Amino acid sequence: SPVSLSVLTLSSFQTWDTxxxxxxxxxxxxxxxxxxxxxxxxxxxxxxSTLDVKLAIEEWNGERKFYDFTTxxxxxGQMCDNYTQVVWAETARIGCGSSSxxxxxxxxAENAQLLVCHYYPPGNIKTKMPYRAGPSCTACxxxxxxxxxxxxxxxxxxxxxxMFSSFPSLSALDAERQEKKSYQRxxxxxxxxxxxxxLGLSLFLLPxxxxxxxxx
Numbered sequence: 001s002p003v004s005l006s007v008l009t010l011s012s013f014q015t016w017d018t019x020x021x022x023x024x025x026x027x028x029x030x031x032x033x034x035x036x037x038x039x040x041x042x043x044x045x046x047x048x049s050t051l052d053v054k055l056a057i058e059e060w061n062g063e064r065k066f067y068d069f070t071t072x073x074x075x076x077g078q079m080c081d082n083y084t085q086v087v088w089a090e091t092a093r094i095g096c097g098s099s100s101x102x103x104x105x106x107x108x109a110e111n112a113q114l115l116v117c118h119y120y121p122p123g124n125i126k127t128k129m130p131y132r133a134g135p136s137c138t139a140c141x142x143x144x145x146x147x148x149x150x151x152x153x154x155x156x157x158x159x160x161x162x163m164f165s166s167f168p169s170l171s172a173l174d175a176e177r178q179e180k181k182s183y184q185r186x187x188x189x190x191x192x193x194x195x196x197x198x199l200g201l202s203l204f205l206l207p208x209x210x211x212x213x214x215x216x
Contacts, residue, residue, distance in 0.1 A: 017120070020095025024118040028099040031114060033106030041122035043082045044114065051098055051113040060086050072129055084130045088123025 020040065027036050035042060045056035059082075066078035074080035085091070096117040103110050123130060132139060137146035144151045 014091060014094050014119075017093035017095045020093055020118045020120060021097060022095070023097075024095050024116040025097025025099070027118070028097040028114050028116040031099060031101035031104050033104050033109075033114075039122070040118050040120035041085055041124060043085055043117045043119070046101075046104055046107065046109050046112050046114050048109070048112050051115060053096075053115065056115050057086070069129075069133065081124055085119055085123045087130050088119070089131045090121060090128075091119045091123050093120050094118070 023038070023040075024042070027042065033044060033046065043060055045059060047055075061083055063074075063078075063080040063083035066075045067073075067080040067083055068075060094117060096115065098113060098115045101109070101112050101114050104112055104114055136149035137151055140146060140151035143154060145154045146152070
């Protein structure tokens, strides 16, 4: 039957994680070929030439031909664990790091580049399948869209998260305005009339107008 990656839960969108990046970088600098035994799981790639991340991913995906979806096992004598981790539907976060190694412990490799990508939650769990079989995007959660046969957050949701995380809160704006007014009274007291509130109102309306425009 046709096989595709169908997201199982909302948390299964893979996003870049800076903590995992630091973890992967630290492990890459140890120049060890093997799993570190910590939380999550690594995919490893080594090359004697200049590191090509795209090539590394192609190599991992290339293990697909050695994976039997019916039994959820690799073909005898073959490796497919890197592939199943790349497509594991419940993995939500990824972070990678690389290092130049004089020698990589565990394999016969000298003066090589080592790439480590750390995934969390980890995949390759014996009692689970990496994805569901069926037409692409038929199990996508609500508020998501289908992009390249994969479930992905909608642009509206991305813009909404960006706007709310990028602009300061109203309380922060109020505090800033009060501090500015206090400073102005100390340095250059007004000659007459009440201070205008137009500037403060415009600071509030500008991000609101941008937010509404992006969400429409």
